[in-house]
Amino acid sequence: MPRRALDNPIVPAVLGLLLEQPSHPHKLLADLRARSESHASAATRGTLYNTVAALAEAGWIASQGQERTGNRPERTVYALTEAGHAELVRRLDAQIRDPEHEFSRFLGAVAHLGALGPDGAVDALTERVRRLRARTAEDERRLAEALEAGVPRLHVIEAEYALRLAHAELAWIDTVAEEIRTGTLPWPAPAPQTDAR
Numbered sequence: 001m002p003r004r005a006l007d008n009p010i011v012p013a014v015l016g017l018l019l020e021q022p023s024h025p026h027k028l029l030a031d032l033r034a035r036s037e038s039h040a041s042a043a044t045r046g047t048l049y050n051t052v053a054a055l056a057e058a059g060w061i062a063s064q065g066q067e068r069t070g071n072r073p074e075r076t077v078y079a080l081t082e083a084g085h086a087e088l089v090r091r092l093d094a095q096i097r098d099p100e101h102e103f104s105r106f107l108g109a110v111a112h113l114g115a116l117g118p119d120g121a122v123d124a125l126t127e128r129v130r131r132l133r134a135r136t137a138e139d140e141r142r143l144a145e146a147l148e149a150g151v152p153r154l155h156v157i158e159a160e161y162a163l164r165l166a167h168a169e170l171a172w173i174d175t176v177a178e179e180i181r182t183g184t185l186p187w188p189a190p191a192p193q194t195d196a197r
Helices: 003-007 011-020 025-035 037-042 045-058 082-097 105-110 113-148 153-182
Strands: 061-067 075-080
Touching: 003 045, 011 025, 011 045, 011 061, 011 075, 011 082, 025 045, 025 075, 045 061, 045 075, 045 082, 075 082, 105 113, 113 153
Parallel strands: none
Antiparallel strands: 061 075
16 A cells, blocks of 8 residues: 555544544545545545555454445444554644645635636625625534534534634625725726737
8 A cells, every 4th residue: 555645634533533433434535524524525436445554454443343224235344543642633633733725716716816817806705795694504504503512512613613714704704895895995907918829
């Protein structure tokens, strides 16, 4: 198994799920997709199975036997090993301590906001705010339900953090859109187009 499979960003998430309880890859995939949008896009079936194989080869997880539900095929259940727990702690500690610059599609697009022109920029930002507010309201509802159901706050702390980021993004977009509308954000003249003949 290639060593780079252990560098996959879903590794800490998989180890974290196995810290909670032993599980089989099919359930791990479902849990990853249910808990995180970023993991939902990164965790394909093939990627997850390759990652699980690499984790087992590294000795960070170990098979706990087979499980069968109904007429479904047997599934191998994995549990976190002591070495896996130590690796999870090491990775989480490093990720929490080191404030890396994390690139997002939105950040990349904002870098070229001027290409949309003032009206296009305001329109796009306004639509993003509308969609982000709807998503944030749903995320707030889901977090409140989890807390009311007795889920410890520490188990959903990442949802709280994501909501804080969303609120900060909303405030920033509202400010920038208003500055564009009022003309207080200077807009450069369009660059001359060259003939591509």
